[in-house]
Amino acid sequence: MKVSKRKILVMALGVVVIGYLLVAGPGSDDVNVQDELFSRYRLLVKYRSMSEQFDGLGSLAADLDDELRSYEERFMTSPGPALASAELQRVVSDMAEGVGLSLQTVKPMPPLERGDFVQVPLLFEFRGRIASLRDFVRKVERSRLGLYVSKLTVSVANVRDPETLNIKIAVHGIMRL
Numbered sequence: 001m002k003v004s005k006r007k008i009l010v011m012a013l014g015v016v017v018i019g020y021l022l023v024a025g026p027g028s029d030d031v032n033v034q035d036e037l038f039s040r041y042r043l044l045v046k047y048r049s050m051s052e053q054f055d056g057l058g059s060l061a062a063d064l065d066d067e068l069r070s071y072e073e074r075f076m077t078s079p080g081p082a083l084a085s086a087e088l089q090r091v092v093s094d095m096a097e098g099v100g101l102s103l104q105t106v107k108p109m110p111p112l113e114r115g116d117f118v119q120v121p122l123l124f125e126f127r128g129r130i131a132s133l134r135d136f137v138r139k140v141e142r143s144r145l146g147l148y149v150s151k152l153t154v155s156v157a158n159v160r161d162p163e164t165l166n167i168k169i170a171v172h173g174i175m176r177l
Contacts, residue, residue, distance in 0.1 A: 037174070074145060075117075075146065075174055085120050085122060087173075088171065092122065092140065096126055099139065100129070101133070102126060102127045109121040109123055116176060118174070118176075123170050124168070124169050124171060136169075137149060137152075148171070148172055153169075
């Protein structure tokens with residue numbers, strides 16, 4: 001059986017994409033990062049309320065306040081999930097445009113409530129190259145808003161141009177009720 005160069009190139013690109021996603025891409029730890037953010041924030045609030053009961057812990061209370069502020073800065077500040085979704089769409093679209101991905105569609109997904117927090121997910125469809133995807137995922141995960149990627153699907157847009165990819169990615173933001 002004879003295999004054409006085009007098929008070999010497509011298979012090689014697929015192996016590279018899968019290898020990247022296994023080694024450097026978002027993994028199953030993303031959900032753990034989100035859970036850690038929620039639990040750590042709640043723990044800080046608890047310690048802060050306990051430290052107010054004791055007079056001799058003024059410096060501890062100030063340190064806890066600083067750490068709480070740093071966590072609160074990572075939450076979206078919109079007054080409701082609909083406006084948070086619009087803010088998330090704007091922020092992620094700007095990030096994608098900055099790295100060279102072209103936005104195809106955006107689909108809002110229903111918000112998920114978790115105690116005092118609401119996850120605001122959006123499903124984006126982009127078209128671009130693997131280097132742009134890598135830069136985009138890094139930007140999202142290092143964002144000041146504490147965004148995270150929960151789902152990523154990559155496919156070749158056209159067999160004749162295997163470097164152009166169709167990318168579906170679910171990005172979540174977190175807001176406090």
